[in-house]
Each structure stands twice: as structure tokens, then as C-alpha cells.
Amino acid sequence: MQFITQRNQAFCGVASMVMVLNALSVPAPESPEFAPARFLTQENFFDSERTRQVITPETERGGHISPIAAYNEESDRLLILDVSRYKYPPVWVKTEELWQAMATVDSVSGKTRGFVLVSRE
DSSP states (O other): OOOOOOSSTTOHHHHHHHHHHHHTTOOOOBOGGGTTSBOOOTTTGGGSHHHHHHOOTTOOOSSOOOOEEEEETTTTEEEEOOSOTTTOOOEEEEHHHHHHHHTSBOTTTSSBOOOOOOOOO
16 A cells, blocks of 8 residues: 655655555654645655754665565565566565675665664564
């Protein structure tokens, strides 16, 4: 239900976080297009000063991020719901192959790509 496409080429991380935070029912700011409901969008994601302390919408970075939606233990594969869905459809990938892809070095930061773990706790 929360699956969205990134708004522009630089917002893969923003779209991914919006999807995850809305799925977890994290309190969101008012959004005029959904009023009176509160809903996190790519447009209001940066309304929080705490968010802007981490990153601003003007910062563009290298790499790509999309959420993992499911794990199939029998095949040891993960379902990636790519937020760049105008280019990439959802895909099941082998856990080891995804791990190796995340271990590559990002050309902008010079660090390995890694992952973000989000939980309610």
C-alpha cells in the first residue's frame, strides 16, 4: 500500500524512508493534499528540522537505496521494491548477491554502501 516512485533521480533514499515510515505508522506532518489525514510524503519529508540536520533536499549523493519488502527463507532471496520503478521492477535477489553489491565502495563517500535497519523499537 505504501509503495511509491522516487520523485526525482536524487530522492531514492527519501522515497524509501517515506515508504518505511508510513508503513510503520510513524506520526507524520500535515499534508495539504491528504488533509485532514497526516501522511509523510517526499514533499514534506524535510519539514522537520531534525531531518534537515542530517541531510537537506539540496544535497545529492551517489549510490542507490530501495527497501527490502520480504525474505523467502527457502530460496534465501530478498524482495527489493525499487523506488526507481520507472527503470527497475520489483526483483527477488539472492541474499549473498545483495550482500556483495552492498560491499562495493560508493564513489562519492568512499565508503561501502551498507544498509539501514529500521524498527519500531
